[in-house]
Each structure stands twice: as C-alpha cells, then as structure tokens.
Amino acid sequence: MSEPMNGATAITPPTLYIEGPAFWAPTLPGWDLARAAFREEGALTDPPAKRPSPQxxxxAERRRAPDTVALALEVATAAVAASGRDAKALPCVFASAHGDLGINDYMCSTLATDPSVLSPTKFHNSVHNAAVGYWSIGxxxxxxxxxxSAFETSFAAALLETATQCAADQQAILLVGFDVPAVGPLASVTTSRGLMATAFVVSPVRTERAVASFDWSLEPGPSQVPALHSPAAKVLDTNSIADALPVFEALARGSTAPLRLPLAPTMSLRLLLHPLD
Incomplete structure (x- = not known):
C-alpha cells in the first residue's frame, strides 16, 4: 500500500499481465508485421489489405458483417489463440469510439429521406455492442x-475497465479496440480515417504466454497523448482508436518508459510496462 492521503489509505493496484497481443490495419495486417514496423525493422504491406476476413x-455472415465486426473478430480471435485460453470462458471488454460510423451515417440519412427503405440488417448492426454480440454468439x-465508448480516449477507458475487472475478479479479461472511418456529416465533428483494431488478454497472474507485465494507476493533472516514435505508428494516428498505439508500440519496442494515456483533460491512466522473456 502507498502512504495515507487525506486520512485515507491509498491502495496500489496490483501488477497485471498482457498475453496475446493482436493487431490489424490495412498496411499492417497482423501483430508480427506491426511489431516489426513499430520497431522500424519492417515495412508496411503494399498493396494494403482491404479488410480482415474472420474465419x-x-x-455468408462474413460477407454481410460490417467492417467493425470483421475487425473486432479478427483481432479477438488472434489474441485468444495466442493466449491459449478458452474463448467460451473469457469475459471481454470491447471498445470503439463511435461504433460503425458508416452505418450510423446511412441510418441518419435514410431516416431523413425515406424511412420505409431502412435495412433491418444495417439497423441490427448499428448498435454499439454489435461486435461483442457477434463474438459472444460465435x-x-x-x-x-x-x-x-469514450470518444478519442476509448482504448484508455476500456483498458482501465479491463484492468479494474481483472484485479477485482482475479480473472483474465479479453480487451478489444477497433474503429473505422468517419463518413458523411459525421466526419465534420469527428476525425477517424482508415481501419484499425487491437486486442490482448489481461491476466491477474503471470503465465507462460505472458509477454509483458504492467503497473497502473490514475494520475491527476493535465493530460497529453504520448508521442509516437515509429513512422508506421504515426501513419495510423488518425483512427479513433489510435490511443492504443502508444501501448502497442511500447510492447513492440520493449519500452519501459511511463505511458500516460488521457482519460479526460485532467486525468490520465499511467502505465509502466515491463517486457517478459
């Protein structure tokens, strides 16, 4: 425990462990490619992939699934496989700044012009928890x-939620973050370009599949997004789930420098990553 504050005893959150990092972007379709590029040891894929195809x-479902679902299921499957865990028994936290912005734009424009032709399938996929619903069913x-959902701090908020659940329940949790481009009028109020998805499993104990440990805490004061180092990560910085990039870049580079992920203008999630052999 840390020193008492204002008459109360502050409890230091426990060290947690990361298993099975997974990553997908059109120019980096897989964690091995992303890790090499973030370490500046590999190049971007050319031509870029169009979108993942979760097996x-x-x-038929694969063809109908929107990009958000395809992205989320691709990295979730890869992370669980790399962790060696059973997806059926693994609680999960999915994060997206806005859900599927393309479908939201379609819904709004169709409702404004001709509501009678609204697609039931698109309506079904418009809800924010569609991706985690597909995952749970599949x-x-x-x-x-x-x-x-926490706008441009969605990954940090989801990581805090995941870490809190993991520490409280002493159970591994799957964390998945993903976002797609903003289109139509929504693009004037939010900036999101390209496709990107990230995932890993957070465990309360070290296992043979753990790749890093991390200490975490809330830190008050002005918040600022951590600087990215690799050109590959900087290219992806316009996606709405880009607040995940400092974490995945640090995992790739084996960095132990503190990371402060903004949660609000005056609050950050402070992480200390430690790579494991």
Missing amino acids: MLAP TGCMAASNSV
Missing part, C-alpha cells in the same frame, strides 16, 4: 461482456 464467421461465450 469464425460462416462465409464463440458461445456466456461470460460477462462490456462495450465501451
């Missing part, structure tokens, strides 16, 4: 799930 979906997972 957990049947072919894996048969009955564990708790959560869908987090």
Whole structure:
C-alpha cells in the first residue's frame, strides 16, 4: 500500500499481465508485421489489405458483417489463440469510439429521406455492442461482456475497465479496440480515417504466454497523448482508436518508459510496462 492521503489509505493496484497481443490495419495486417514496423525493422504491406476476413464467421455472415465486426473478430480471435485460453470462458471488454460510423451515417440519412427503405440488417448492426454480440454468439461465450465508448480516449477507458475487472475478479479479461472511418456529416465533428483494431488478454497472474507485465494507476493533472516514435505508428494516428498505439508500440519496442494515456483533460491512466522473456 502507498502512504495515507487525506486520512485515507491509498491502495496500489496490483501488477497485471498482457498475453496475446493482436493487431490489424490495412498496411499492417497482423501483430508480427506491426511489431516489426513499430520497431522500424519492417515495412508496411503494399498493396494494403482491404479488410480482415474472420474465419469464425460462416462465409455468408462474413460477407454481410460490417467492417467493425470483421475487425473486432479478427483481432479477438488472434489474441485468444495466442493466449491459449478458452474463448467460451473469457469475459471481454470491447471498445470503439463511435461504433460503425458508416452505418450510423446511412441510418441518419435514410431516416431523413425515406424511412420505409431502412435495412433491418444495417439497423441490427448499428448498435454499439454489435461486435461483442457477434463474438459472444460465435464463440458461445456466456461470460460477462462490456462495450465501451469514450470518444478519442476509448482504448484508455476500456483498458482501465479491463484492468479494474481483472484485479477485482482475479480473472483474465479479453480487451478489444477497433474503429473505422468517419463518413458523411459525421466526419465534420469527428476525425477517424482508415481501419484499425487491437486486442490482448489481461491476466491477474503471470503465465507462460505472458509477454509483458504492467503497473497502473490514475494520475491527476493535465493530460497529453504520448508521442509516437515509429513512422508506421504515426501513419495510423488518425483512427479513433489510435490511443492504443502508444501501448502497442511500447510492447513492440520493449519500452519501459511511463505511458500516460488521457482519460479526460485532467486525468490520465499511467502505465509502466515491463517486457517478459
């Protein structure tokens, strides 16, 4: 425990562990490629991939699934496989700044012009928790799930939620973050370009699959997004889930420098990552 503050005893959050990092972007479709590029040891994929094709979906579902679902399921599947865990028993936290902005634009424009032609499928996929719903159904997972949205601090908020659940319940949690481009009038109020998705499992104990540990705490005071170092990460910085990039870049580079991920203008999530052999 830390020193008492204002008559109360502050409890230091426990060290947690990261398993199975997964990453997808059109120019870096996979964690191995992303890790090399973030370490400035590899190049971007050319031509870029169009979108992932998650094999957990049947072919017809795969074609109908929106980009948000395809992204989320691709990295979630990769992270769980790399962690060696059972998806059916793994609670999860999914994060997206806005959900599917393309479908939201379609919904708004159709409702404004001709509501009678609104697509039931698109309506079904418009809800913010659509991706985690697909995941739960596809894996048969009955564990708790959560869908987090916090504008441009969505990954940090979801990581805090994941770490808190993991520490409180002493149970591993899958964390998935993803976002897609803003289109139509929504693009004038939010900036998001390209496709990007990230995932890993947070564990309360070290296992043979753990790649890093991290200490975490809330830090008051003015917040600022951590600087990115690699050209590959900087290229992706316009996606709404880009607040995940400092974490994944640090994992790739083995950095132990403190990371302060903004949660609000005057609050950050402070992380100390420690790579494991």
